[in-house]
Amino acid sequence: MEHMASLSLSSPTPDEVAVEVEGEGGGSSSSSSISKSKAKKDAKKAEKAEKAAQRLQARSRPAAAASESDEADPLSSNYGDIPVQDIQSKSVTGRTWTRVKHLCAEMKDQSVLIRGAAQVIRPVSKKMAFLVLRQSMTTVQCVLLVSKDLVSPQMVRFATSLSKESIVDIEGLISVPKEPIKGTTQQVEIQVRKLYCVNRAVPNLPFNIEDASRSETEFKKAEETGEQLVRVGQDTRLNYRVLDLRTPANQAIFRIQCQVENVFRQFLLSEDFVGIHSPKLIAGSSEGGAAVFKLDYKGQPACLAQSPQLYKQMTICGDFGRVFEVGPVFRAEDSYTHRHLCEFVGLDVEMEIMEHYFEVCDIVDRLFVAMFNHLNKNCSKELESINRQYPFQPLKYLPETLRLTYDEGIQMLKEAGVEIEPMGDLNTEAEKKLGKLVSDKYNTDFYILTRYPLGVRPFYTMPCYDDPDYSNSFDVFIRGEEIISGAQRVHLPDLLTERAGKCGIDVNTISSYIDSFRYGAPPHGGFGVGLERVVMLFCGLNNIRKSSLFPRDPQRLTP
């Protein structure tokens, strides 16, 4: 049996609604029901169905009253609210449904049937109205024009009575206007013949999709001309994420995210990696200091995995050679920044290495170059959509990714007048600065910094063979922000025990992890990436909440 999902999704209170938008004027809706099933196989079934229909009809818009006033309309069957039972899997009609993205001039004069959201409803006169129908990232203009035996004035009235974002079924003929159509993706129109409302949106939406889709450039222009535009804040967007997700930029961002993950997987599968799933429920209450979410597991203390680190290493010890994982990662940190989330999607890789952790860097290099190439080549529409609302410069990257040592990075900063504690870590500011220096000198926004000081890396990081103060580790940067951390790991149980001890970790709490290396463990290394960060930084977004579907931060747990 299917499980009910966790249900505690409470609405924001009214005063959390930062934007109040003028409604579309709900008003009365004229309606008339379309074909009703007649034949019933037996009387009992018919009676039951009738009762069900009555009960449910009572829930849909009051069609009867509206119908009366439209009694005179012989075309009344061409429009109206669809009765509920008709959207309850009543029949498979075999009708052909067309996707908006397929609409093109070659289809002129063809009749099409389309379902979508009524994004814009614009009355022109009593005899004419426009309706912009949206399906995900695509839109088409639909024209209602009163015409004898085809479109009645009542039908136009019905159309203009619809609330924005209502779901409608439209039948009509494709026409090709002489002038280009502004504001829709498709350059054809639909001359509407039939219009049925499948599901009405409330007349007063928390905000309009158009308002949520504007770029800063539009706001600046409006300011110059004195036009008043509604601005939808980040919190309001996230409170009504269901609406916010409908903007072209958001539609694009999550399609890009899906592609990033897909290239990640396909590249690694082609390189003999195996995709795994490690547990997120972990025994024990905590690790050395870092913030974890604790919970009770059947009476045992447990916590949520902060990374699949130990498990992906154990899988390498389990002889899988090369593995990757895509899964949630939980951090109970209090960081309220543009780049931290309490839950994000980790892209993790672990692999045997034969000689050098540069073998891991090689995978990073080829994987991400393949990913960027793919996005630029195959996701141009999505990137344009994002660019329209959130303009960004295309990512500069080299066919073979630049590698600098940490010391070289420090030296570059020093020469630019930025003093860094040589054996410390780079702070966000220094990372940004170094990103700028590297971009100027090497013409790339994507590079790898290797050989970090051992002291700033986790205990399981392999020290350098020639200097125990340094480590076989690396970070990777996009646009001056760290997105990847990786390293060779310590696969020798004695050294691992020593390192854990030096890092202040109670070795008893990780004995089964350390023991994993006692049964024959190959040298190995790997890296971890945050999916949301890759998307954010590739697209030059200013906030990681923009690339998380339903973000979780210290202040947000809903919706």
Place this chain on the structure above:
Amino acid sequence: MEHMASLSLSSPTPDEVAVEVEGEGGGSSSSSSISKSKAKKDAKKAEKAEKAAQRLQARSRPAAAASESDEADPLSSNYGDIPVQDIQSKSVTGRTWTRVKHLCAEMKDQSVLIRGAAQVIRPVSKKMAFLVLRQSMTTVQCVLLVSKDLVSPQMVRFATSLSKESIVDIEGLISVPKEPIKGTTQQVEIQVRKLYCVNRAVPNLPFNIEDASRSETEFKKAEETGEQLVRVGQDTRLNYRVLDLRTPANQAIFRIQCQVENVFRQFLLSEDFVGIHSPKLIAGSSEGGAAVFKLDYKGQPACLAQSPQLYKQMTICGDFGRVFEVGPVFRAEDSYTHRHLCEFVGLDVEMEIMEHYFEVCDIVDRLFVAMFNHLNKNCSKELESINRQYPFQPLKYLPETLRLTYDEGIQMLKEAGVEIEPMGDLNTEAEKKLGKLVSDKYNTDFYILTRYPLGVRPFYTMPCYDDPDYSNSFDVFIRGEEIISGAQRVHLPDLLTERAGKCGIDVNTISSYIDSFRYGAPPHGGFGVGLERVVMLFCGLNNIRKSSLFPRDPQRLTP
């Protein structure tokens, strides 16, 4: 910076080790270090490196003592334990490493360099030994035969001193024996010229891989001949999962799992679905009755998602049209059965439907037929591996998946003398029985049962248009066990509120979910599958713990 993962992995206590296996006789190891870097760029670096080398060398096997006794061996540089610093990313040599799976007769007389686990070490005499080297699912026999100027008796002694499962580097020549080689996957041998140990396993492993790899048939045969075989129990396996994962069957199971997920994704991507990631941390403490893991989220009550149900529906309301998700699902149930886990991987699908929930069934049908075809065609080696240890009949399925209504199913059971409460749910026994009846009558182990009674489905399930006691829902069965649940969902907020109320759910706790449907929501449906169940039932495994990498059940939270 890379995060340390959650670390509380404690070892099982000694008495949890159900099987004690004879060690390989650790003894002294003869060793000699191979090439050491000489040139140092500056004195300081050299000194530092020297100190590091000394410290680390102290950790590796005592090579000096052993070397002394082998002083007379002019071939001592051909074998030994690799010094630690040589596996600390000392250099990129550019040597070619060969994969065992690529070894074939065509490579006769070629020299190869291979790293792997010493699965079997068999001394034949003082002058000869065999070593079976393993890489994941592949094995090759390596021969050490004393030969002037090539292989010394001391080298053979070194080889036989190695503990099983130690990681070794072998250089040698490919030879093709006249007789087929039993017990290895590759039908060539390697005439060993060099043998270095990269990392020694402890001499006493919790169990041997061969013992963990035996089938019931082998045990029966042994019983007949009076041979004593060690049996490794399920708990011991899971306690030492790192070892257990090395069996051919387990290597195959998780490769099949990876393929199941991959076909799921690729099929859906090709059908215009978008892969999403919904949050696993959910506000509130519980839903109506079902068991959830609760936790504290920055002072707020929260719980772990029992499914992405509400979020995938909300994403459909967010105009994504068709979405899927692969991610962990958490159930704090007390079910200790062969088919329940407290954490598993959910494969979830949600999509707009134009007319009928059969559109969802169509996706299930084509997706799973494509998946089964793919597995049978592309994973024959993996399936054979599993079959060798856990014999199973290949899954019977039809090119177009059989659909029966729930009532038809009940009728079949009735005719077979099994009485079922007509408006209740099928219990496990009835499901099994029906699976048998369907298999006999329709020659398929995979079928869809539609139109379940509304009373046994979650509140968000759409009732049937013609009978409110039934619902637009379905379950899918493999070998008589349910693996998929799906349905059309209620997309009308008023009906949803009514249904939630009737199912005893406090509507206030789900107001933001219900509100999601107020802004224009298309008719939609979807389904959910457990990845581990698909793998278990396709492969006819008897326990879901076999298809979970690190299973979590009410009694197991480690490793």
